[in-house]
Amino acid sequence: MKKWLTKWRLLSLFALMTLVLAGCGEPFLSALQPAGEVAQMQYDLMMLSIIVMLVVIAVVAVIFIYVVIKFRRRKGEEDKIPEQVEGNHKLEIIWTVIPILLLLVLAVPLVSATFKLGNVNVMDKENRKPEDALVINVRAHLYWWEFEYPDYGVITSQDLYVPTKEKVYFNLLGADVKHAFWIPAVGGKLDTNTDNTNRFWLKFDQEKPSDGSEYFYGKCAELCGPSHALMDFKVKALPRAEFDQWIDKMKNTQAVAATDKAKQGEQLFQEKSCIGCHAVNPVDERPEAARTAPNLATFGERAKIAGILDNDEENIRKWLKDPEAIKPGNKMTNTYPKLNDEELDALTEYLQGLKVEK
Structure with missing residues (x-):
């Protein structure tokens, strides 16, 4: 009896887990x-x-x-053998x-x-x-x-x-x-x-x-x-018409820092060697092997930062301050310089200005 109860509890647990896990995920x-x-x-x-x-x-x-109902054992017919259909x-x-x-x-x-x-x-x-x-x-x-x-x-x-x-x-x-x-x-x-x-x-x-x-x-x-x-x-x-317009804008866009803080961020982008990995021009003529980091030409109008965070100032700062905390094992972690608050502000404003749609 105890063994039966244990098996029943395990079966119930697995059934409940199946039901709960079936509801996981995003629509x-x-x-x-x-x-x-x-x-x-x-x-x-x-x-x-x-x-x-x-x-x-x-x-x-x-x-x-x-079959279970029709050929169940009945009283008085214990020795009766149903018609065999093999062959x-x-x-x-x-x-x-x-x-x-x-x-x-x-x-x-x-x-x-x-x-x-x-x-x-x-x-x-x-x-x-x-x-x-x-x-x-x-x-x-x-x-x-x-x-x-x-x-x-x-x-x-x-x-x-x-x-x-x-x-x-x-x-x-x-x-x-x-x-x-x-x-x-x-x-x-x-x-x-x-x-x-x-x-x-x-x-x-x-x-x-x-x-x-x-x-x-x-x-x-x-x-x-x-x-x-x-x-x-x-x-x-x-x-299709809007897609063609987007292509035209991409082909004719150049990154321009609009404010003094953004210009400071652009300078930091150069000095910290970010430009060595990240292009800011959608017409990237570097060979395929040299493109080792995401192209940032449309960073300011992306839906997400790092693919997962809402694109806003706070999250940009979080990403720039400690990318390893956001995406463990990413390639930027080992080469990324430490930034102070002023540098974070400047880079954030520069990145927010990288847009095709002006």
């Missing part, structure tokens, strides 16, 4: 509210699989209950054909979707024009993201800008360790490896997620280090 990181063609296709495949599995479970459960050709054909049909129901749309989602041939065309296909090179670093628009010569970090209602093609590469590029509401994840480039496409059917968030959230979906959970990026989807 903007859900893949159950698709906002693009790829996400919708993957959602439909997932629902089809669930429906097939539920039907199988229901049928098996009904047969099980029927019944009809039954064997039925329970062989039905699984094959179920596999076909799952396999046909799955294989079709796999080939459709894997079709990136347009990226290989010679003399491809930007209007033929928008290609974005994604480089994943510890613990930040770089987005390069090779057809336009524009580079940004942490905030990804894309046009709506058209396919956007991605080249994915890891700069240090394996990461994974994932925008839950728009499509499934794909690894960013260090030794090869993965390619795929997404389509953004709307400007904002269905949950009312201001922008789409992206995550690293491959365990990569102590700040893996903090390796976020934001996606701003714009109508």
Whole structure:
């Protein structure tokens, strides 16, 4: 009796934990509210699989209950043996054909979707024009993201800008360790490896997620280090005309310090060798290997600082004062100089002025 009670308590505990953990997470990181063609296709495949599995479970459960009731032991019939059906050709054909049909129901749309989602041939065309296909090179670093628009010569970090209602093609590469590029509401994840480039496409059917968030959230979906959970990026989807305007502004923007304090911050940015790692011009002509830190050209208008903190003066100061406390294991920690309050104020004002939208 005691053993039974112990097992029942453990079962109840695990059931309660399952219920509680099922409620964890954030709505903007859900893949159950698709906002693009790829996400919708993957959602439909997932629902089809669930429906097939539920039907199988229901049928098996009904047969099980029927057999338990019909062939239960009754008084006076203890020695009665039910009719045996081994070797019944009809039954064997039925329970062989039905699984094959179920596999076909799952396999046909799955294989079709796999080939459709894997079709990136347009990226290989010679003399491809930007209007033929928008290609974005994604480089994943510890613990930040770089987005390069090779057809336009524009580079940004942490905030990804894309046009709506058209396919956007991605080249994915890891700069240090394996990461994974994932925008839950728009499509499934794909690894960013260090030794090869993965390619795929997404389509953004709307400007904002269905949950009312201001922008789409992206995550690293491959365990990569102590700040893996903090390796976020934001996606701003714009109508094509607005996206083109954004590209034009990026191509023609130069960092200008507007106030005396900002000019002091700009000088500190140079003296402290921040410029050695961080570019402040979205048209970054340095080779790929030299881009070891996020491009700060749009820092003042980013949605978040370090991908996770609200972009305001207080949080900028926190980040500048002790980046290790915000993102453990980040590459800036070991080379970052200590700053006094006056220097923090000056750098904060300078960084807040780095904007494309004036």
